[in-house]
Amino acid sequence: MASRNKAARKTASRKASNKRSNKASGKTSNKTSKKTRSGVATVAPQSDAARIIAAIKKIPRGKVCTYGNVADVAGLPRRARLVGTVLRQTPASRGLPWFRVINASGRISFPLGSDAYARQRKHLEAEGIDFVGGRVDLDRYGWPPRAKLLDELLWGPV
DNA sequence: GATTTGGCCGGGC
DNA sequence: AGCCCGGCCAAAT
Numbered sequence: 001m002a003s004r005n006k007a008a009r010k011t012a013s014r015k016a017s018n019k020r021s022n023k024a025s026g027k028t029s030n031k032t033s034k035k036t037r038s039g040v041a042t043v044a045p046q047s048d049a050a051r052i053i054a055a056i057k058k059i060p061r062g063k064v065c066t067y068g069n070v071a072d073v074a075g076l077p078r079r080a081r082l083v084g085t086v087l088r089q090t091p092a093s094r095g096l097p098w099f100r101v102i103n104a105s106g107r108i109s110f111p112l113g114s115d116a117y118a119r120q121r122k123h124l125e126a127e128g129i130d131f132v133g134g135r136v137d138l139d140r141y142g143w144p145p146r147a148k149l150l151d152e153l154l155w156g157p158v
Numbered sequence: 159g160a161t162t163t164g165g166c167c168g169g170g171c
Numbered sequence: 172a173g174c175c176c177g178g179c180c181a182a183a184t
Contacts, residue, residue, distance in 0.1 A: 048168095067179055078166055080179040085168065088178060101178085109178035116178085 048076055049086045056087075059100040062127045063143035064136055066104045073144065084109070099123035106135040 046054070055074035059065045065073070067080035076082065087098050099120040103109045108124075110117040112134065121131065129141050139146065 068181095071179090078180090079168085081167060081177065082179095084178045098178095103178075104180055111178090120178095 048074070048079070048082060049090075051075055052079075052083050052086045053090065053094070053096060056096055056098065056101060059097055059143055061097075062129060062141070064100050064102050064124065064129065064138070064141050065143050066138070067101060067109075068104055069142075069144065069149070070101055072149075102136060104138075106138050108134075 051074040052070060055070045056065070058073065059070075067083040070083045071077060071079040074083075083101065087101060090096065090098070092098060102120075108117050108120050110120060124136070125131065129136055136142075
């Protein structure tokens with residue numbers, strides 16, 4: 001069964017992001033920067049949640065972004081699930097365009113038929129996003145645009 | 159498309 | 172610590 005490249009998959013395919021960079025050591029809990037040892041105040045690293053929120057805010061009207069891409073934009077590759085978790089526990093009161101986040105299949109992640117599903121879909125359609133067979137065409141509405149993703153991966157942020 | 163399989167990570171117990 | 176479960180992902184069947 002050719003079960004060879006398993007570990008290779010993520011690493012190689014999903015963005016040659018070798019940028020697992022910093023953290024990587026499991027927990028990151030960057031709470032508010034504390035280590036102000038003697039004065040050298042390290043610039044408070046934003047919490048992962050804050051970065052995710054910020055990334056979501058960038059999604060333009062009429063566009064959608066997958067959990068994975070939100071994570072990438074937030075500088076947290078491979079933390080798609082965290083995006084879901086953060087979203088789940090973030091009060092919509094924040095004026096956050098949470099509804100622009102959908103899964104990599106171009107579908108709304110809530111169970112079809114649920115209120116949540118209907119709510120999200122309504123928001124998206126209100127922005128002109130069109131659903132075909134319950135799916136959003138990511139080539140058309142996805143953000144950031146694929147080309148851009150690729151470029152940044154290969155060339156780095158301009 | 160649908161499923162399976164393996165991987166990733168954070169949170170809760 | 173260990174185990175299990177997520178608004179996940181992607182390659183392979």
